[in-house]
Amino acid sequence: MDSIPLWVLGTGQRAVIAGFDPALPEAYRQRLTEMGFHGGERVTCLRQPAFGAPRVYRVSNTVFSLDREIAGHILMQAEGVKA
Numbered sequence: 001m002d003s004i005p006l007w008v009l010g011t012g013q014r015a016v017i018a019g020f021d022p023a024l025p026e027a028y029r030q031r032l033t034e035m036g037f038h039g040g041e042r043v044t045c046l047r048q049p050a051f052g053a054p055r056v057y058r059v060s061n062t063v064f065s066l067d068r069e070i071a072g073h074i075l076m077q078a079e080g081v082k083a
Helices: 026-034
Strands: 003-004 015-019 044-046 055-059 060-067 074-078
Touching: 003 015
Parallel strands: none
Antiparallel strands: 003 074, 015 044, 015 074, 044 055, 055 060
């Protein structure tokens, strides 16, 4: 199955984390993992504001807001989501 970036998820869509883009610096990868963004974890997009504003995601019963630059480096296995 092909991976898609987390940023592609629309409101109400969910997917499972497949890993991180190798271009993501290790410091960001470590921090995201500490926040619960690790392989196999399910993520749901809760809000997709207009004008490219940071999106709101739920992971491990916690809510986070991520901008496009970071969310674009989190790779997902889509559940019915097309890139």
